Amino acid sequence: MPELPDLVVFAENLSRQFTGERIVEAVWHGRGGRVSPSAEELPRALVGRTISGVERWGKEICFLLDNGQRFCVHLMLSGRFILAPTGKHPHSAILTLGLERGTLTIQDPKGLVSVTLDPPPRNVPDALETNAELLQRLLAARPKMGIKAFLIDQTILRGIGNAYADEILWKARIHPRSITGKIPGEALHSFAGAVHAVLDGAAERIRREHPSIIGGEVRDFLAVHNPSRQLSPTGHPIRVETVSSKKTYFTDEQILYE
Amino acid sequence: MPELPDLVVFAENLSRQFTGERIVEAVWHGRGGRVSPSAEELPRALVGRTISGVERWGKEICFLLDNGQRFCVHLMLSGRFILAPTGKHPHSAILTLGLERGTLTIQDPKGLVSVTLDPPPRNVPDALETNAELLQRLLAARPKMGIKAFLIDQTILRGIGNAYADEILWKARIHPRSITGKIPGEALHSFAGAVHAVLDGAAERIRREHPSIIGGEVRDFLAVHNPSRQLSPTGHPIRVETVSSKKTYFTDEQILYE
DNA sequence: GCCCCAAACAACGA
């Protein structure tokens, strides 16, 4: 499952590639996936529209349409975008969008992808809006959660998944079992800084190393949430435990606030 | 806090004493307590009515009125009924009912008592309706609870509180940390039998030893939920632990099903 | 690994 930095680059590349293209066909394959408002409505809403841009919205990729509507795709666990020659329908295709110069398919072997036309606005900040004051406010509002559960809760802050939560907590030197309300105010600047350093840095790296990526995920450079590493970049052994019901990678460099 | 057997005897005694009496005054003292529909409505609904009976309903004591309405009192943690000479208002009085031949006061130092006129019917069986088939059905409906939490949950079965839950589980030889869905069907007859043996036996004992009791609680004869005992009646040391967030007394005679 | 829902659990106040 791609996470926020992957999605940032996907959106850039999809936008570059498809802005200005008209949708000539939309086929819902009916073999899984969730669609709102309905599979019948979808082609009527999409076909004939021109894509005026593509952007990341939390963990979703949204196609902006020329009539002001937004068509958003959540890739969930195993969804991915695929470019195929016009008319081709790859395996486990959920939705195929025929465009003027090619076919964009959303594929998902697990069939969990969710697509939504004009999703309701969410009153939840995006992870890239993070700063110390915002963190302070969000932490104060939920003072007795595990910090790991807090970071990946999309109703609190949008965009961070399991892998990057570990990366951020390691960068901030905060133990994943720490309690939200116990993290001292003095730590919040470096915490907020870690959010940006990790997410922006990862997006920049993916952008540089995979300039036209629109699918899959790039994880090989992660510092601790990385099964191929035994030691953190600073040489401390990486532990793997279940924290807040999630597989969690961390080291003893991280301070436990509880 | 009186529990079911105490309340059974309270209801008998209040019924004997007040059936046929007319309510001539009802004073809500406004120093705590919860009243439904409202403190203003209450005197209008009660004054002038004649009490046609008193009965226990779950953990509540209900006064049946001659117009078919029911006036129910939940004593919560520290509420109690007190008889006072007409016109007297004891300390921490919540509600005073002036009757033809005396004054019945509901007193509660913690101010948690709740009184309700015509409480809505609850679709929940009473503990004294317990039999093996009922237990089977209720356990199957909530198969992954702790059995202690199950027994004291008033939305599942009405009337059992913390102390008698321990007594019943000891009598049934079921460990309080057992999981509802893991208790074997063969144990349900003795489990249901234990519910009745404990509750009916306690009521009978209270009735015999305190023939006119309407307040307080009698606990001195409890087998395990009893700080004055070190050993169960069968000579096993009594353990005290927190189970399902409640102080729980049990012994190693009780089988853990999990 | 994702989201949603429902059930179970814990904490707090009245």
Add this chain to the structure above:
DNA sequence: CTCGTTGTTTGGGG
């Protein structure tokens, strides 16, 4: 040690 309410955690299914 009671009942609500609210918030958090956990488990299952798509």
